[in-house]
Amino acid sequence: MDVAVRSARVALVGNPNSGKTALFNALTGAHQKVANYAGVTVERKEGLIRTGDGRTMSVLDLPGTYSLRARSPDEEVTRDAVLGRLAGEAPPDVIVAVADATNLRLVLRLILELKAVGRPMVLALNMYDIAQRQGLRIDLERLQAELGVPIVTTVATRKRGVEDLVSAVNAAAGHLSATSEGGWMAPDAEALRGKAREAERIMKACVRPPERPDTLTGRIDSVLLHPVGGLLILMTLLFVMFQAVFSWATPFMDGIEAGLGALGVGVAAVTPDGIWESLIVDGLISGVGSVLVFLPQILILFLFIILLEDFGYMARAAFLMDRIMGGAGLHGRAFIPLLSSFACAIPGVMAARVIDSKRDRLTTIMVAPLMTCSARIPVYTLIIAAFIPNQTVWGFANLQGLVMFGLYAAGILSALAVSFVIRRIFWRGAVEPFMMELPAYKTPDLRSVLVNLWLRARIFLERAGRIILPLMVLVWALSTFPYPPEGATQPAIDYSFAGMMGKALEPIFAPIGFNWQMVIALIPGMAAREVAVAALGTVYAVADPETATAVLATTLAGQWSLATGLAFLAWYVFAPQCVATLGVVKRETNSWKWMWVMVAYMFGLAYLAAFLTYRAAVALGGG
Amino acid sequence: MSDTIKLSQARRGDCGVIVQVGDHCHHDEHALELERRLLELGFVEGARIELLHEGLLGRDPIAMKVDDMRVALRRHEAASLTVRVEPVA
Ligand SMILES: Nc1nc2c(ncn2[C@@H]2O[C@H](COP(=O)(O)OP(=O)(O)OP(=O)(O)O)[C@@H](O)[C@H]2O)c(=O)[nH]1
Ligand SMILES: [Mg+2]
Secondary structure (H helix, E strand, O other), X not given: OOOOOOOEEEEEEEOOOOOHHHHHHHHHOOOOOOOOOOXXXXXXXXXXXXXXXXXXXXXXXXXXXXXXXXXXXXXXXXHHHHHOOOOOOOOOOEEEEEEEOOOOHHHXXXXXXXXXXXXXXEEEEEOHHHHHHOOOEEOHHHHHHHHOOOEEEOEHHHOEOHXXXXXXXXXXXXXXXXXXXXXXXXXXXXXXXXXXXXXXXXXXXXXXXXXOOOOHHHHHHHHHOOOOHHHHHHHXXXXXXXXXXXXXXXXXXXXXXXXXXHHHHHHHHHOOOOHHHHHHHHHHHHHHHHHHOOHHHHHHHHHHHHHHHHHOHHHHHHHHHHHHHHHOOOOHHHHHHHHHOXXXXXXXXXXXXXXXXXXXXXXXXXXXXXXXXXXXXXXXXHHHHHHOOOOEEOOOEEHHHHHHHHHHHHHHHHXXXXXXXXXXXXXXXXOOOOEEEOOOOOOOOHHHHHHHHHHHHHHHHHHHHHHXXXXXXXXXXXXXXXXXXXXXXXXXXXHOHXXXXXXXXXXXXXXXXXXXXXXXXXXXXXXXXXXXXXXXXXXXXXXXXXXXXXXXXXXHHHHOOHHHHHHHXXXXXXXXXXXXXHHHHHHHHXXXXXXXXXXXXXXXXXXXXXXXXXXXXXXXXXX | OOEEEEHHHOOOOOEEXXXXXXXXXXXXXXXXXXXXXXXXXXXXOOOEEEEEEEOOHHHXXXXXXXXXXXXXXXXXXXXXXXXXXXXXX
């Protein structure tokens, strides 16, 4: 093969949280997730760049690792990519070792290990801005000589040093030697000690301690990691987060709702009465619109999560929660996957790759979908707005926000309970170690926070367009056809396919207080949770054209009993209604069995919880 | 005077130097693996340790400074590290 024509392949390798993904984004213009904790990246991502001389170069972003001796699935990805063990893939032409310049000791050891792989290497001394701010003196020439590797200083988040890096890589790729072929072997403890001593010697020779060391991290930690105070702060943060999701979003949501209402009225005025008007107003505006309204809430939730992630709080929260999680039989590293599941269970399930023990990983995957993902927000908010009065309790807390907090708590507690049961019944065994680096705190960068929020908004809108919109056309069609017979007395939807299906399945759901309109909404809601909200919007709009432009919550408050509303909430705490998550569970566990186990146990819990809630509420007079 | 203790017995504020990594009485695969992992995370003989924070329940886990890196560990794992505690000056 002609080496000159083939594009050079570069792999970014380094300790967790050293800025590999930030560098990848700076090189390729991608928007892969960057955050201030170890274990953000869990899969390989490839990107292409065009270098100055018009050639292309392929860049591979990899999960961070302390050693090639991979222990967990994410580290295996890195090992296999570096050693070229993946089927049909050669080892990279150049390894770019990405180092956090302020934290060199461990990466120096890793570099010594990487040298045994026998590939040309370039060292990117990243976070050089922080090193300079601290007055850290690194003797670059000496370091270069000691390691025998060219060095480039970079600031990935500011795209500084990126061009130098590319030319250094190009130069290194020129030296491509076919001679050395992977002399790497998994080091034993003695070899590790030897390499660590060597790294320590290089460190002493080349790096002088910072003149202005970071004392802020220590001072913040003494507050945030305080045994009692720290836990209180964590609880307060979560509480404020869910309150904010509720109260801050209201004006924006009202705005969107008013806009959509006006749009519905406007469209109804200009389109001739009949099937098209019905499709657009009932199917699209009432259906898709009822989900779009939740964009502000989802963005507020993400704003909190992004800020906490970038600041460096996640590892601290994991520290504070470790004992509680451990008591429930969860692995110490399960916290971040579970917290990610607040956004969406899919990245949460994937993030479980950082867990080395297979059983612990499986436990984490099985409970991750119980965490309240952002797709549940529309369902929860809608029902809460319809049935829970908007009033202040205890002088400061909003009752609706409090119920929301309770639903999140229910998700968390049930995840702990389920993992406890799994541990107790199925897998009694050794507790896996918990070891985690606590990164230095960083001020979140406004621009990258905004970019991340925008990406989130785009994902949400794309889902609305790709999944919800076509499904709503379907729901609308099923609830519109066939037309009612001449002289029908019931609303048209009663005679439609959807009405027939809903009524056929109603007996199954009657014990938990669901009516047939809800059953219709649950069916497309299998695709994604928020689809149920859209479907309710469409179903009720078709059933009663008067409500087409009204606020869905008001309609529901008139149609459902309180007990039914609460049972619906309880159902959604547990129901595994997300095909995409189930697909990822199948892929990550590599088994259909576990996916079906998840479906069965979650539906079981959903039915049970809804049943108990409904019966209790009826008994208390909420029927 | 200085004392040699298991890191799992250390208390908040203790400073010292690691003198031994790995529990050299047990040679099962689990103990060997733990030793290698600790080494990879910077817990090597000669590294300076300062115990910074303890969790609420059972003072577990612990957060410490290892040379200039901050790391959290459970006391269970910390039991395979031996440190020479230095009296506070
Ligand atoms: N100040 C500064 N911050 C940086 C720089 N590069 C990365 N960061 C920050 O460092 C943190 C980690 O960056 P990532 O790119 O996620 O690190 P990673 O190496 O991909 O981490 P893993 O995927 O967990 O292995 C983020 O908070 C970044 O914003 C830099 O050059 N300067
Ligand atoms: Mg990354």
